Amino acid sequence: RLTPCEGDWKDLAEEYVSLQALHKDYTESLDLVEKTRSKFEKALTHQKYRLRCLKSSLKKIDLSGDEDKVRKVDFEKDISRRDAQLQAMEGFLPKKNGFYLSIILGSVNVSILNENGRFKYKEEYEKFKLSVTLIVLCMAVLNLVIQNTVFDLLFMFLLVWYYCTLTIRESILRVNGSRIKGWWRLHHFIATVMSGVLLVWTSSPSYLKFRSQFVYFNIYIGVVQYVQFHYQKGCLYRLKALGDRYSMDITIEGFHSWMWKGLSFLFPLLYLGYFFQLYNAYVLYEMSKEPEAPWPISILSGLFFVVFLGNMFTTSTVIREKMWQ
Amino acid sequence: RLTPCEGDWKDLAEEYVSLQALHKDYTESLDLVEKTRSKFEKALTHQKYRLRCLKSSLKKIDLSGDEDKVRKVDFEKDISRRDAQLQAMEGFLPKKNGFYLSIILGSVNVSILNENGRFKYKEEYEKFKLSVTLIVLCMAVLNLVIQNTVFDLLFMFLLVWYYCTLTIRESILRVNGSRIKGWWRLHHFIATVMSGVLLVWTSSPSYLKFRSQFVYFNIYIGVVQYVQFHYQKGCLYRLKALGDRYSMDITIEGFHSWMWKGLSFLFPLLYLGYFFQLYNAYVLYEMSKEPEAPWPISILSGLFFVVFLGNMFTTSTVIREKMWQ
Numbered sequence: 195r196l197t198p199c200e201g202d203w204k205d206l207a208e209e210y211v212s213l214q215a216l217h218k219d220y221t222e223s224l225d226l227v228e229k230t231r232s233k234f235e236k237a238l239t240h241q242k243y244r245l246r247c248l249k250s251s252l253k254k255i256d257l258s259g260d261e262d263k264v265r266k267v268d269f270e271k272d273i274s275r276r277d278a279q280l281q282a283m284e285g286f287l288p289k290k291n292g293f294y295l296s297i298i299l300g301s302v303n304v305s306i307l308n309e310n311g312r313f314k315y316k317e318e319y320e321k322f323k324l325s326v327t328l329i330v331l332c333m334a335v336l337n338l339v340i341q342n343t344v345f346d347l348l349f350m351f352l353l354v355w356y357y358c359t360l361t362i363r364e365s366i367l368r369v370n371g372s373r374i375k376g377w378w379r380l381h382h383f384i385a386t387v388m389s390g391v392l393l394v395w396t397s398s399p400s401y402l403k404f405r406s407q408f409v410y411f412n413i414y415i416g417v418v419q420y421v422q423f424h425y426q427k428g429c430l431y432r433l434k435a436l437g438d439r440y441s442m443d444i445t446i447e448g449f450h451s452w453m454w455k456g457l458s459f460l461f462p463l464l465y466l467g468y469f470f471q472l473y474n475a476y477v478l479y480e481m482s483k484e485p486e487a488p489w490p491i492s493i494l495s496g497l498f499f500v501v502f503l504g505n506m507f508t509t510s511t512v513i514r515e516k517m518w519q
Numbered sequence: 520r521l522t523p524c525e526g527d528w529k530d531l532a533e534e535y536v537s538l539q540a541l542h543k544d545y546t547e548s549l550d551l552v553e554k555t556r557s558k559f560e561k562a563l564t565h566q567k568y569r570l571r572c573l574k575s576s577l578k579k580i581d582l583s584g585d586e587d588k589v590r591k592v593d594f595e596k597d598i599s600r601r602d603a604q605l606q607a608m609e610g611f612l613p614k615k616n617g618f619y620l621s622i623i624l625g626s627v628n629v630s631i632l633n634e635n636g637r638f639k640y641k642e643e644y645e646k647f648k649l650s651v652t653l654i655v656l657c658m659a660v661l662n663l664v665i666q667n668t669v670f671d672l673l674f675m676f677l678l679v680w681y682y683c684t685l686t687i688r689e690s691i692l693r694v695n696g697s698r699i700k701g702w703w704r705l706h707h708f709i710a711t712v713m714s715g716v717l718l719v720w721t722s723s724p725s726y727l728k729f730r731s732q733f734v735y736f737n738i739y740i741g742v743v744q745y746v747q748f749h750y751q752k753g754c755l756y757r758l759k760a761l762g763d764r765y766s767m768d769i770t771i772e773g774f775h776s777w778m779w780k781g782l783s784f785l786f787p788l789l790y791l792g793y794f795f796q797l798y799n800a801y802v803l804y805e806m807s808k809e810p811e812a813p814w815p816i817s818i819l820s821g822l823f824f825v826v827f828l829g830n831m832f833t834t835s836t837v838i839r840e841k842m843w844q
């Protein structure tokens with residue numbers, strides 16, 4: 195009676211042999227990656243080193259003849275082109291985690307080594323921001339109706355968790371070559387701390403004086419972030435289309451005109467938000483002068499002011515950079 | 520004057536060509552991994568499927584002869600050996616992130632595909648726990664001397680952050696094949712929530728009645744975790760030595776006798792800690808019956824009780840399992 199099963203088992207054993215072979219192929223290719231990577235990495239480091247040497251010795255040379263000067267300019271162009279090529283190559287190597295990620299995650303490797311994966315990861319990040327922003331917006335609107343300490347606390351908890359998660363994801367994006375400015379990551383870090391301080395303050399009676407202003411502020415920020423999401427998503431898809439070598443959907447000029455259209459809509463909203471932050475800082479500062487004002491008030495006032503300054507400065511710098519592009 | 524530099528540049532250009540070749544080798548090997556992986560994965564899935572079929576048809580067969588029964592038992596042994604082999608092979612494939620990790624990190628791949636890397640990651644996790652435990656212990660001792668709300672709040676913040684980070688790292692360990700029990704991960708999740716609730720409660724006057732008990736509890740837990748660290752580290756190194764095929768440093772019997780020595784020291788400490796948790800739950804329960812007791816008290820009481828039950832049950836299960844090994 196066992197005979198048919200034993201026949202199957204024999205079949206399976208044969209398949210198992212070929213499975214073993216596939217397994218071996220696979221693990222060998224894993225080893226091969228390690229080997230080719232370390233060779234490539236060494237050669238790249240060497241090339242970068244020699245290029246640096248060449249650049250510095252070129253700088254030291256004084257030229258007199260006009261012809262030589264022209265040659266030198268050409269030469270420098272060649273070198274900077276090579277620099278860019280090397281940088282592009284470097285993008286294929288896994289990067290080490292920065293300080294923050296190595297504390298949170300440890301030294302696990304979070305590099306994504308192909309363009310498509312990176313694009314997907316960024317897309318996912320934007321979607322994550324959108325979903326949580328919508329939840330925050332709904333809760334903020336509910337906060338107008340429901341005035342309950344526990345609900346307020348849940349809201350603050352959500353904010354702490356959200357900003358903390360953002361800093362983690364943005365650090366991963368950074369490892370994978372995003373050019374996100376340091377300030378935005380720092381901003382989300384400060385926002386985590388602010389939400390934590392607010393969490394502590396919520397249960398004290400003095401919070402009620404600030405509460406309605408804070409609720410309106412959150413609603414406003416939620417709306418701005420919704421608009422920002424649409425802009426960032428548009429950038430992402432258009433930049434991807436630009437990067438695809440065979441896609442003719444979009445030109446660099448088309449991208450720029452689209453970008454400015456988006457930005458001229460977004461910037462006023464952003465600046466209004468920054469002034470709202472300044473206003474928060476001012477109101478909290480006035481509150482902090484009252485007798486027996488608890489400590490979170492002055493800390494929050496200071497942090498709102500720092501955030502206002504940083505946002506103003508960074509966004510203005512971004513505008514100036516984009517003007518000159 | 521530019522001539523020497525131009526000579527260098529020519530050299531560099533030649534090196535660049537070979538660098539490009541190395542880059543190509545490297546990216547090709549990355550592609551090869553993808554290809555061999557998907558082939559291997561498919562074959563593995565198929566083999567697992569057929570093995571399942573075979574098992575179920577074997578179960579359905581009624582045997583009468585003694586000889587057949589013996590053959591069937593042998594057969595089943597073969598099959599379960601094959602099962603184990605397939606599972607070991609599966610360990611080389613990257614795993615998908617679970618729900619928690621995909622919310623926090625997104626779908627970035629955190630698999631570590633070689634034994635050595637996994638060992639190092641686990642080692643790092645244990646060291647991380649040790650460092651933070653020592654900081655927590657110092658702060659808890661300082662809490663005995665300094666009675667300051669802001670310092671208390673910082674302590675709670677540290678706890679929230681620590682337990683939250685633990686849940687993330689443990690989820691990564693899980694993806695990489697650790698057999699850590701679900702309860703411990705859930706426990707650290709509950710601990711995050713508890714620290715959050717404590718954070719909110721800290722600034723209310725009723726907290727002062729519970730404060731000194733909580734400080735002593737933290738000191739006790741810190742000491743237990745220090746002992747636990749030494750046990751877990753010992754396990755880790757000895758298991759690694761057992762796993763190294765050519766190492767003769769340790770036998771399985773040696774490991775077991777060492778393990779029981781460690782455990783018989785650790786278990787009384789753990790159970791005492793669990794009863795401390797029960798006592799906390801009881802004291803908080805009594806406090807929650809007072810008029811105008813704020814809501815965090817009853818929630819904390821319930822959570823301490825849940826943690827007590829879960830720890831008791833899980834640790835007892837672990838003892839029973841280890842007895843039968």
Ligand SMILES: CC(C)(COP(=O)(O)OP(=O)(O)OC[C@H]1O[C@@H](n2cnc3c(N)ncnc32)[C@H](O)[C@@H]1OP(=O)(O)O)[C@@H](O)C(=O)NCCC(=O)NCCS
Nearest residue numbers: 372373374375378415418422426429464467468505509512
């Ligand atoms: C000003 C702004 C619209 C410019 O956006 P942009 O055109 O994408 O800017 P850059 O070209 O400098 O972007 C460089 C990179 O940083 C990212 N980035 C820019 N601002 C970011 C932000 N606030 N958060 C996260 N990522 C951001 C971009 O997506 C891009 O990523 P990539 O390299 O992976 O493609 C954008 O920075 C912004 O919305 N800032 C306002 C944020 C804010 O103030 N929030 C508080 C609300 S009041």
Ligand SMILES: CC(C)(COP(=O)(O)OP(=O)(O)OC[C@H]1O[C@@H](n2cnc3c(N)ncnc32)[C@H](O)[C@@H]1OP(=O)(O)O)[C@@H](O)C(=O)NCCC(=O)NCCS
Nearest residue numbers: 697698699700703740743747751754789792793830834837
């Ligand atoms: C009971 C105990 C000592 C058993 O430890 P053990 O011998 O390693 O247990 P197991 O054999 O079941 O371990 C399986 C895996 O889970 C891990 N693990 C076990 N308990 C863990 C815990 N509390 N935290 C994190 N990881 C744990 C082990 O390191 C091992 O990992 P691996 O598969 O990567 O090698 C351990 O679970 C423990 O210390 N628990 C008490 C925790 C506690 O109660 N803390 C509160 C203080 S009162």
